[in-house]
Amino acid sequence: MSFELWAEKYRPKSLDQMIDQEEVIKRLKSFVKAKNMPNCIFAGPPGTGKTTAALCLAYDLYGDAYMSYIRELNASVTPDTPILVRKNGVILRTNFGELAKEYFADDLRNFMIVEDLEILSIDRDYNVRFMPVNLISRHKVGYVMNISYEGGSVRTSLSHSVVVIDEEGRLVPKKACELRSGDLLVTFKTKLEGEETLLDFEEFQPQLHIRLKGSLVRNPKVKTILRSMALTREVSWLFGLYLAEGCACLQEGTRGQAISILKYPGEMEIVEQVRDILGEGFGISSKMEVAPSGFNPANKTSVQVRAFNTQFSKFLRKHFYNDGILINATTKRVPSFIYSADSQQRLAFLKGYMGDASGEWGQYVRYRSASKENLIDIAWLGRITGLDTSHFEGETRVIWKLPSYSYIKTEFLPAETVETFLKRLRVPYKIFLKHHVYDDRKRISKELVEDFLKESISKELLERDEKVRDLIKLIRSPLSVVLVEKVEVEEYNGYVYDVSVPGSEMFWGGTTPVLLHNSDERGIDVVRETIKTFARTRAYGDVPFKIMILDESDNLTDDAQQALRRTMEKFVETCRFILIANISGKLIEPLQSRCAIFRFTYLPRKDHDAYLRYIAKNEGVELLDDGLNAIYEIGAGDLRRAINSLQAAASIGKPVTADVVYSVVGRANPIDIKEMLKIAMNGDFVRARERLRDLIFKYGASGGDILHQIHEEVFRLDIPEHWKVELIDAIGDVDFRLTQGADEEIQLSALLARFVVASREIAKGR
Numbered sequence: 001m002s003f004e005l006w007a008e009k010y011r012p013k014s015l016d017q018m019i020d021q022e023e024v025i026k027r028l029k030s031f032v033k034a035k036n037m038p039n040c041i042f043a044g045p046p047g048t049g050k051t052t053a054a055l056c057l058a059y060d061l062y063g064d065a066y067m068s069y070i071r072e073l074n075a076s077v078t079p080d081t082p083i084l085v086r087k088n089g090v091i092l093r094t095n096f097g098e099l100a101k102e103y104f105a106d107d108l109r110n111f112m113i114v115e116d117l118e119i120l121s122i123d124r125d126y127n128v129r130f131m132p133v134n135l136i137s138r139h140k141v142g143y144v145m146n147i148s149y150e151g152g153s154v155r156t157s158l159s160h161s162v163v164v165i166d167e168e169g170r171l172v173p174k175k176a177c178e179l180r181s182g183d184l185l186v187t188f189k190t191k192l193e194g195e196e197t198l199l200d201f202e203e204f205q206p207q208l209h210i211r212l213k214g215s216l217v218r219n220p221k222v223k224t225i226l227r228s229m230a231l232t233r234e235v236s237w238l239f240g241l242y243l244a245e246g247c248a249c250l251q252e253g254t255r256g257q258a259i260s261i262l263k264y265p266g267e268m269e270i271v272e273q274v275r276d277i278l279g280e281g282f283g284i285s286s287k288m289e290v291a292p293s294g295f296n297p298a299n300k301t302s303v304q305v306r307a308f309n310t311q312f313s314k315f316l317r318k319h320f321y322n323d324g325i326l327i328n329a330t331t332k333r334v335p336s337f338i339y340s341a342d343s344q345q346r347l348a349f350l351k352g353y354m355g356d357a358s359g360e361w362g363q364y365v366r367y368r369s370a371s372k373e374n375l376i377d378i379a380w381l382g383r384i385t386g387l388d389t390s391h392f393e394g395e396t397r398v399i400w401k402l403p404s405y406s407y408i409k410t411e412f413l414p415a416e417t418v419e420t421f422l423k424r425l426r427v428p429y430k431i432f433l434k435h436h437v438y439d440d441r442k443r444i445s446k447e448l449v450e451d452f453l454k455e456s457i458s459k460e461l462l463e464r465d466e467k468v469r470d471l472i473k474l475i476r477s478p479l480s481v482v483l484v485e486k487v488e489v490e491e492y493n494g495y496v497y498d499v500s501v502p503g504s505e506m507f508w509g510g511t512t513p514v515l516l517h518n519s520d521e522r523g524i525d526v527v528r529e530t531i532k533t534f535a536r537t538r539a540y541g542d543v544p545f546k547i548m549i550l551d552e553s554d555n556l557t558d559d560a561q562q563a564l565r566r567t568m569e570k571f572v573e574t575c576r577f578i579l580i581a582n583i584s585g586k587l588i589e590p591l592q593s594r595c596a597i598f599r600f601t602y603l604p605r606k607d608h609d610a611y612l613r614y615i616a617k618n619e620g621v622e623l624l625d626d627g628l629n630a631i632y633e634i635g636a637g638d639l640r641r642a643i644n645s646l647q648a649a650a651s652i653g654k655p656v657t658a659d660v661v662y663s664v665v666g667r668a669n670p671i672d673i674k675e676m677l678k679i680a681m682n683g684d685f686v687r688a689r690e691r692l693r694d695l696i697f698k699y700g701a702s703g704g705d706i707l708h709q710i711h712e713e714v715f716r717l718d719i720p721e722h723w724k725v726e727l728i729d730a731i732g733d734v735d736f737r738l739t740q741g742a743d744e745e746i747q748l749s750a751l752l753a754r755f756v757v758a759s760r761e762i763a764k765g766r
Helices: 022-034 050-069 096-103 233-245 268-282 310-319 336-340 343-356 372-383 415-425 430-436 446-456 459-464 466-476 524-535 558-570 589-593 605-619 625-635 639-650 658-665 670-681 685-699 703-714 721-739 744-763
Strands: 040-043 070-073 082-087 090-095 111-113 117-122 128-132 135-149 152-157 161-165 171-175 184-188 209-212 215-218 246-251 255-263 286-292 300-308 357-360 364-368 388-392 395-399 412-414 443-445 479-500 506-509 514-517 546-550 575-581 596-599
Touching (some): 022 596, 040 050, 050 070, 050 546, 082 506, 090 096, 090 372, 096 135, 135 639, 152 388, 152 479, 233 246, 233 255, 233 268, 233 343, 246 310, 255 310, 268 286, 336 343, 343 357, 343 364, 364 372, 372 388, 372 395, 412 415, 412 446, 412 479, 415 430, 415 443, 415 466, 430 443, 524 546, 558 589, 605 625, 605 639, 625 658, 670 685, 670 703, 685 703, 685 744, 703 721
Parallel strands (some): 040 596, 070 546
Antiparallel strands (some): 082 090, 082 117, 111 135, 117 128, 135 479, 161 171, 161 514, 246 255, 286 300, 388 395, 506 514
16 A cells, blocks of 8 residues: 655645644745745744745745755764774664764764764765765654555665665655565665785783782693684684684683583584684684483584684674673674675675575575574675575574576666666567566566567667667666665654765665765765755746755754855855754854745644644544544644654554554553552552553554653652752653663663652651
8 A cells, every 4th residue: 555644645745735834834925926036044942834835935936847846955874874884994784873873973963073983985986885974963753654665674864765776767855754564675786896804813822921929820721723724715604603603702701601502413524624614723622512402302403613722712702792891692793804805705704694594595594592682783795795685573584696586676776767778779569568577567678678678779889889888888787776665653752864975976775775865964065065966056936036945954063054155145046045943043143144034833732633624534533532643642733743643643543642652652641650650659669560561562662762751751740849859850860761761661760769669758747
């Protein structure tokens, strides 16, 4: 079923369709009448119509072609978005949340200029390669879009752009909120160049000498000392096997061993291979132990290969786990040095990792792991090694092109693009497309198109015609397209992140890589390049200027704001600017003085209710009064949030009641919060904690959301004023701890305990 985002479906197109903000709309209509306008600042809380008003103004000025005369700048992805970066020469499969921990040490900063970071991107010749990042930025949003596509997923802000291939074969951005099931996203499969990889064991070198009876003597426990050595295919295979079947033990910090567990007797050949590599490659002695079945001790079912070397064990513990403290199967990761290795070594690693897989190498393999991040690692590692990979819940799959499979995902181009090229070449293509297009005429095999061109066009034309060369370039590139399967809006309260990649404006992200638009528009380079390029060209028609809309402009860096001021002055005849900001005071004074400021306020309750009832009626949704009240309580005048909450609640197929609304948005019913605090203030900690756990499991609410609801309810408690101050102070402490990653249930339980103590002190008259 096709997905439509109601917030976009019911977005006003013209100023006449907007509700409330009467004074603002009146002033904007005067600009339309005069066909002239100043630079503007639209300021106010989220969801009050700032961006909508800017787009409506553009529509009323330019008509149906208004999108040709404006440019919007804003977008972001969630912190869990997987990416591949290179930092100081070391390749890492990471995500924006992990980068944020490193770069945003100051919690108050919304951007960071970087000089030591590259991200996997794409150049103008369609080469997948690392390109420099010059800025990382972040801002908060209330909703995100969860995009599920063939073999992967990614979460972005609603305004973020993914990259698609248009009918002309160009890579162009498309907003996430405009995606529908069946749309095509750009992905890749390539063999990324590797290099000689050195394994550093020397940092774990043992103490070579010990003091015995007042003299220094060689440590008799040290049998083998590992030096730096080059990674080989055999060692890569061994490391893959360890990722699947191994564990590294360390006793008292000085005695270590690495254990690989294999099947007995079926994998004895692999056991000998492991022992050979340990002995010949590392000089490490090993021991083989056959172990009995846990169900029948007489039945021998497994064999352990134990490698006795503390250096080796410490090396594994450092490189194969995501957490330096928690060393187990849930924290396993592909070591970073494998990404830098050459493609044959990466293949050997994946073959060794077959211990966690089913299927047959070279045909179809399904890897399984207790570590979600590890499965994403495998999906990305396969893609840069020339393999077709897909990531699903609990497994990653690899498929090779075989006669038994009708297609693999990484071999397709959009049929619309191919048809446009073939039409220009004036070759009879309709029968060819009719018999070779998949997915209801959406995609076609790159190999089949190239074969068709060779059969239908002369060799001379293949080599000389520019149109043919462009199509061949796209066919032979590592790019392909995957189908969007589902797009869903999710309530979200946190940071989203962007990177600025000069010279590309794109980067790869997702559980399997799809091409995302480089959407950070807050750095000085964007003002100097992107904005100037747009601003300097003149518009055609009755209105002599274009409009640049800068969303989240209050997060522009100071340097970018200064550069923007000069750009606004220089191109005043060809471009006008609308700066959209939640807090206009964060814009520098020279910008504010050059703009007309428009203040947007939250929607009045009567207009809020009327608009939601209008949408519910159009969509055939039964919206009850208590459901409407719940939506207003959640949105507090934010109309976009209210519409998204209504759509989420309506998707269940039941009448929209308060309980339905709170459950789908992950918020607890205020009545339940009030009852929990009442129990705590009556001194019953155990029952209050039970109610807390019920709230967490019933609504799936986050600790932060419950804490905010407790904060609101404190002001309604019938207790002395100074105790409200004490409890609010305690809530502030818990809020800080949650932002630092503390356990939500423990912190909220501690807060309830504070309420219980307060109730007893109040009862004593203190």
